[in-house]
Amino acid sequence: MRTTHPTPPPAPGRRAFLAGGLAALGLGLAGCGPADTVLSGRRRLRQWNLFTGGDGARMVQMHDAYRREHPDIDFEPATFLWGNPFYTKFAMGAAGGRAFDIATLHVSRIRGMGAGTLIDPVPTDLLAEHGITRDTVLANVWDKCVVDGELYAIPLDTHLVVTYYNREVCERAGVLEPDGTLVTTSGEEEFLDVLAAVKEATGQYGIAMDTTQPWRQFWSLYRQLGGEMSFDGDLRLDDDKALRSLDFLRRVSEEGLAPQASDAPGTPANFQNGICGLMWAGNWEIATFADAGMDFGMRPFPDIYGAELGQGDSHCFVLPHRRVPDDAAVAAAVGYAAWMLKHSITWAGGGHTPAYLPVTRGDDYAALEPQSEYRHAAADVQFDPEAWFSGSAAPLQNEASAVLSGVHNGSVTPEAALERFKAAARKLIDTPEPV
Amino acid sequence: MSSPTATARAAGAPAAAPARRSGPSARAARPGRRRSSLAGLWFVLPFAALFAVFLVWPVLAGLWASFTDRSLASPGAEFVGLANWREMLGDSAVWQSLWTTLVFTAISTPPLVAIALAMALLTNRAAAGLGWFLRLSYFAPFLLPVAVVALIWEWMYQPGFGMVNGLLTAAGLAEVAWLTDENTVLAAIAVTTVWWTVGFNFLLYLAALQGIPAYVYEAAALDGAGAWQRFLRITLPLLRRTTGLIVLLQIVASLKLFDQAYIMTNGSGGPGYAARPAIGYIFEAGFTGLRIGYASAISYLLFAVIAVVSLVQFRLFSRKGETA
Numbered sequence: 001m002r003t004t005h006p007t008p009p010p011a012p013g014r015r016a017f018l019a020g021g022l023a024a025l026g027l028g029l030a031g032c033g034p035a036d037t038v039l040s041g042r043r044r045l046r047q048w049n050l051f052t053g054g055d056g057a058r059m060v061q062m063h064d065a066y067r068r069e070h071p072d073i074d075f076e077p078a079t080f081l082w083g084n085p086f087y088t089k090f091a092m093g094a095a096g097g098r099a100f101d102i103a104t105l106h107v108s109r110i111r112g113m114g115a116g117t118l119i120d121p122v123p124t125d126l127l128a129e130h131g132i133t134r135d136t137v138l139a140n141v142w143d144k145c146v147v148d149g150e151l152y153a154i155p156l157d158t159h160l161v162v163t164y165y166n167r168e169v170c171e172r173a174g175v176l177e178p179d180g181t182l183v184t185t186s187g188e189e190e191f192l193d194v195l196a197a198v199k200e201a202t203g204q205y206g207i208a209m210d211t212t213q214p215w216r217q218f219w220s221l222y223r224q225l226g227g228e229m230s231f232d233g234d235l236r237l238d239d240d241k242a243l244r245s246l247d248f249l250r251r252v253s254e255e256g257l258a259p260q261a262s263d264a265p266g267t268p269a270n271f272q273n274g275i276c277g278l279m280w281a282g283n284w285e286i287a288t289f290a291d292a293g294m295d296f297g298m299r300p301f302p303d304i305y306g307a308e309l310g311q312g313d314s315h316c317f318v319l320p321h322r323r324v325p326d327d328a329a330v331a332a333a334v335g336y337a338a339w340m341l342k343h344s345i346t347w348a349g350g351g352h353t354p355a356y357l358p359v360t361r362g363d364d365y366a367a368l369e370p371q372s373e374y375r376h377a378a379a380d381v382q383f384d385p386e387a388w389f390s391g392s393a394a395p396l397q398n399e400a401s402a403v404l405s406g407v408h409n410g411s412v413t414p415e416a417a418l419e420r421f422k423a424a425a426r427k428l429i430d431t432p433e434p435v
Numbered sequence: 436m437s438s439p440t441a442t443a444r445a446a447g448a449p450a451a452a453p454a455r456r457s458g459p460s461a462r463a464a465r466p467g468r469r470r471s472s473l474a475g476l477w478f479v480l481p482f483a484a485l486f487a488v489f490l491v492w493p494v495l496a497g498l499w500a501s502f503t504d505r506s507l508a509s510p511g512a513e514f515v516g517l518a519n520w521r522e523m524l525g526d527s528a529v530w531q532s533l534w535t536t537l538v539f540t541a542i543s544t545p546p547l548v549a550i551a552l553a554m555a556l557l558t559n560r561a562a563a564g565l566g567w568f569l570r571l572s573y574f575a576p577f578l579l580p581v582a583v584v585a586l587i588w589e590w591m592y593q594p595g596f597g598m599v600n601g602l603l604t605a606a607g608l609a610e611v612a613w614l615t616d617e618n619t620v621l622a623a624i625a626v627t628t629v630w631w632t633v634g635f636n637f638l639l640y641l642a643a644l645q646g647i648p649a650y651v652y653e654a655a656a657l658d659g660a661g662a663w664q665r666f667l668r669i670t671l672p673l674l675r676r677t678t679g680l681i682v683l684l685q686i687v688a689s690l691k692l693f694d695q696a697y698i699m700t701n702g703s704g705g706p707g708y709a710a711r712p713a714i715g716y717i718f719e720a721g722f723t724g725l726r727i728g729y730a731s732a733i734s735y736l737l738f739a740v741i742a743v744v745s746l747v748q749f750r751l752f753s754r755k756g757e758t759a
Contacts, residue, residue, distance in 0.1 A: 083702065088722045091508035114508055204595075212615055212703055259594065261612030264701045266593050275595055395723055398703060405706045411617055412707075420707075427528075434506035434725035 042074040045332050048093065048103040049079055050086035054287035055350045062346050066339055073332060083393035087113065091435075094118035094320040102333035107144045107314040108384045108391030110152050114435040120319045121150040126331060130338030137341075138355045141314045144383055153316035154337040156344060157352035158378040160312025161216040162283050163302055167295040169277035173201035181373065182278075186303045188248060195257040198277035205276040206257040210267045211408035214249060215400040216311045217280060219382060221245035224305035229385040235425045239418065246407050246414035248304065253408045260409040282312075283374065286351035298370040300377035312381035313392050314355065353378035388435060389428045399424035501731035508725045519732035529733055531708060532716035533740065535621065539696075539712060540689040540744075543625040547685050548678065550629060551636030556670075558637075559644045570641065577634030585698035588627040589614065620705040624696050631695070632688070636681045643677035644670070679752035686748060690741050693718070713737045 051059045056079055067075055078100070080086040087109065093099030095118060105113060113119060122145075127133070134142045137155055145153035165182045175183050175194045185191045195206030209217055222229075227241035252258045262270055268288050271279040279285075280301065289296050301310030317337040319330060340347075344354035345364050353375055354360050366372050389395040403420040406412030412420075501519055505512035523529050558569045576584070591598045592613035600610045613623040647670065655665050671678075693714035696705075704711030704719075711719075717737065721730030 084718075084723050088507060088725075091725055095508055095510055118508055212701060212706070261594050261615035263589070263593075263615055265589060266595070269593070270595060273596060389724070393723075395719070398719070398723065401703045402706065402708045402711075405615065405703075406617065409612060409615060409706075431724065432504065432726070435508045 042072055043328065043332050044074045044076065045102070045329070045336060046100045047075070047077040047336070048086075048090065048100040049077060050082045050104060051079060052082065055284065055352075058346055058350050062340060062343055065343065065346075066336065069339075073336075075336075087393065091118065097321060097323040100320060101329050102317050102319055102336060104156070104315055105153065105318045106392040107141065107153055107155060107316050109394060110145065110147060110316075110318070111386060112388040112391055112394055112435065113318075114321075115147040115152040116150075117435060118321050119152050120321045120330075121152055122154055122319060123330065123334065124151050126334045127151075127154065127338065130335065132338050132341060132356070136357050138357065138378060140379060140381065141355050144314065145316060153318045154334075154341065155314045155316045155355040156337075156341060157347060157355050158312060158314045158381050159283050159352045160310040160377060160381045161220055161280055161301055162310060162374050162377065163299045164271060164279040164281060164285070164289070165297050165299065166271065166274065166277045167297055169198060169201050169274060173197040173277060181297055182299050184299075184303075188304055191302050191304055192252070192255075192257065195252065195278070199257055202274060202277055205259055205270070207252070207278040207280065208259055208262050208267050208270040208276045209280040210264055211253070211259070211261055212263045212405050213397070213401045214404040214408060215397045216282070217249055218242075218245055218400065218404060219311040219384065220301050220309060221248055221304055223311070223382040224303070224307055224309045226306075231385065231387040231390075231425065231429050233429070235422060235429060237422070242418050242421075243414050244305075246404065246417060250407050250410065250414055254410060258408075283351035283353070283371075286371070287349075296370070298374050300374045307380070308377060309380050309382050310377055311384070312378075313383065314381070315352065387428070388433050389431070395428055396425065399428065497731045497734065500728050501735055503728045504726075505728040505731075506725050507722070507727055512728065515728070519729045522729065523732050523736060528708070528716055529713075529736070532711050532713045533737070535708075535710065536690055536692055536712040536714075536737075537740075539621055539625060539692050540686055542622065543628050543689045543692075544682065544685050546625075546629050547633055547636055547689075548681055551633050551681065552640050552674075552678075554633070554637045555640035555644055556666075559641060573637050574634035576631050579631065581631075581694045582698060584627060584631045585695050588623075588630075589699055592623055614699055615706060617705070617707045617709040620700065620710040624692075624699055624710055627695055627699065628689075628692075636685060639677055639681055640674065643674050647673050675752075679749075682752070683745060683748055686744055687741060690737070690744065713740075 049056075049059060059077075059079075063075065063077055067073075080089050090103060090105070090113060093103075094114070105119075110119065124133075132154065138158060141155040141158055142151075145151055145155055163182065167176065167180060170176050170182060173194075175197050177183055183194065185194055197206075199206040222238075222241055222245045225238075225241040225244060227238045227245070229235075229237045253260045258276070259270060267279065267281060268285050270276055271281075272289060272292055272294065283298065286298070300308040302308065317333075317340070319333055322329075341354070341356040342359070344356055344359050345362070348354050348359070348365060348368055348371055351371060353371070354365070355378075359365060360375055360378075365375070384390045384392075384394075384396070387396065391397070400421060403412075403424055404417050407414055407417045500512070502514060502516060503512040504515045504518075554573045558566060558573060561569050579587075592600075594600050594610050594612050594615075597613075599613065603610060611619055613619050651669055651673075652665055655669055660668065691714060692712040696710050696712055697715055697718070700710050704715055713733070714737065717730045717733045720733060721727050724730075
């Protein structure tokens with residue numbers, strides 16, 4: 001090294017260049033969206049949703065149609081992974097107050113996601129201008145969207161746990177009506193007889209259900225018994241009814257009528273493989289079997305304790321809380337939601353029952369098989385009990401799944417499982433509310 | 436989601452290197468060399484800035500959050516003193532999940548070290564034509580993303596039609612509900628983890644084995660040492676430092692169990708929470724429950740456990756090194 005130090009390059013110049021470049025890049029990126037909108041005079045509408053797979057494809061299809069009909073709106077949907085990943089982003093985005101103009105949500109999560117703090121009420125007069133009122137939407141679902149007298153969500157659909165049946169297996173088992181639908185049963189014994197006949201036909205099991213998430217089955221049975229559950233200050237539930245529901249689940253597994261262990265991916269596979277002829281599962285599994293070309297039908301959750309009630313929920317649209325009111329953005333968002341409701345016949349392809357009554361009463365929907373077989377169940381969908389920690393993918397369902405699943409495989413008695421569930425629920429009641 | 440082993444190494448390695456290099460040069464700075472040491476600072480700056488922004492700052496912010504009631508869903512947070520810490524000490528779910536993590540570490544670390552060594556010994560002696568293929572196949576699972584690994588094993592563990600139970604029934608044994616039985620779910624996840632991550636330890640051992648000169652073995656053979664004695668008296672002692680490193684990295688990686696356990700139990704934590712590790716509970720408290728303050732407190736507890744375990748393990752191995 002002869003020259004001890006090479007002449008330093010004009011460092012400030014290079015740094016300035018780099019810094020300037022970065023700044024320019026930042027400005028460019030930040031300016032992208034809005035500048036575009038401002039220049040073209042189109043209204044920007046950002047929608048967040050949690051639909052992937054079949055539901056996601058149908059939503060994209062609807063959005064394409066929406067864009068074609070609304071050239072004046074710069075529509076930007078964003079899809080996030082279902083469950084926690086979505087809800088985490090929803091909460092943070094809504095808390096920031098600038099992330100999206102409208103988002104999908106489960107109706108059961110409205111309280112937990114901050115109705116009144118993170119979520120703004122829906123202007124019902126604006127909604128009525130589009131023809132969406134309590135009279136044109138499933139009333140039971142509409143009422144769930146109301147918190148303290150204010151409407152906080154626009155319901156798109158209802159989805160619930162239903163009975164799937166493999167027509168070929170059920171025919172061999174002799175449990176089909178002449179018209180090819182599953183026989184209607186009433187009471188524990190009648191249903192168990194059907195399961196026994198189907199088990200005989202498959203040689204393995206009668207029915208499959210997700211044993212790692214027993215909450216859906218449990219809540220359906222418990223509600224059929226008329227059971228109530230509330231968390232106001234202290235946990236209130238009916239021990240006898242809860243035990244009876246759990247004991248029925250235990251009995252079905254113990255008598256070999258259902259697999260003792262069948263997880264989320266395993267359950268539809270068990271049904272598709274013909275290991276069992278029936279399945280209790282959410283109506284959204286429909287596409288899997290339709291794509292596989294299976295000959296199957298669907299019925300509401302059976303009447304075990306007096307009525308065909310099934311646990312379920314509803315997808316809805318909500319408006320985030322805005323720090324700076326923007327009536328035009330709200331109007332665009334409400335207009336979009338109303339359009340989606342009116343075109344929800346496409347959405348019904350995924351098994352969800354549209355909440356907008358003119359759609360489900362139409363001929364197009366009646367022609368949808370097997371969706372129309374269980375459409376009346378939507379009017380009696382059993383929502384989860386109300387608390388900030390209840391609802392789809394919320395802590396209560398997680399706790400219930402972890403403590404109740406032992407009932408299915410016989411590792412825990414219904415009594416012990418119920419005690420554990422009560423302890424878990426009390427702990428949630430004692431947890432400070434985060435919203 | 437990267438593998439736990441990969442993140443452990445990525446975080447550890449670059450953190451050590453620049454610190455070591457900047458130290459002596461700063462001390463040796465003389466007036467005449469000031470300019471060059473200043474130039475050195477500029478080279479360190481990008482790393483130092485990232486280190487400060489993405490490690491130091493979050494660590495401090497997390498500590499502060501653990502003393503507040505910060506929620507993901509509301510902007511402000513109030514100072515609540517030690518309330519989160521007190522709640523944590525009385526929360527049985529914290530201790531259960533921490534215990535699950537420790538059990539997982541205890542059952543996954545020995546096979547992850549022993550099997551890696553066995554595989555390295557096997558491929559180290561393999562014929563030249565076949566060696567690359569064996570090394571590749573032993574290492575290949577490590578390249579898979581966690582979601583793929585979890586999916587493969589979820590199907591293999593299925594009762595009724597899964598491969599593992601298929602083999603069991605073919606051998607005349609009863610089926611096991613691997614992922615839905617409280618007693619087997621953690622072991623099943625440990626087996627998956629071993630299959631998935633053993634390749635990295637294998638690679639470290641293989642490199643160390645190839646660094647042992649052949650003449651050492653030759654001399655031992657001339658002295659009449661058999662194959663087993665050569666392994667015990669030469670190979671193992673010469674691999675001691677590598678083993679120490681692998682055990683340390685593996686323990687830290689196993690203590691950070693989360694992604695595969697989360698995916699393979701479909702986010703439920705398994706029956707009776709038998710497979711919900713400490714990070715799983717931190718995730719639930721912070722992201723399902725939205726309570727960032729409380730989740731921060733638990734994550735500091737886990738941090739303390741990892742630090743203590745690493746220190747103890749480090750001391751154990753370094754002392755052995757001195758006596759050898």
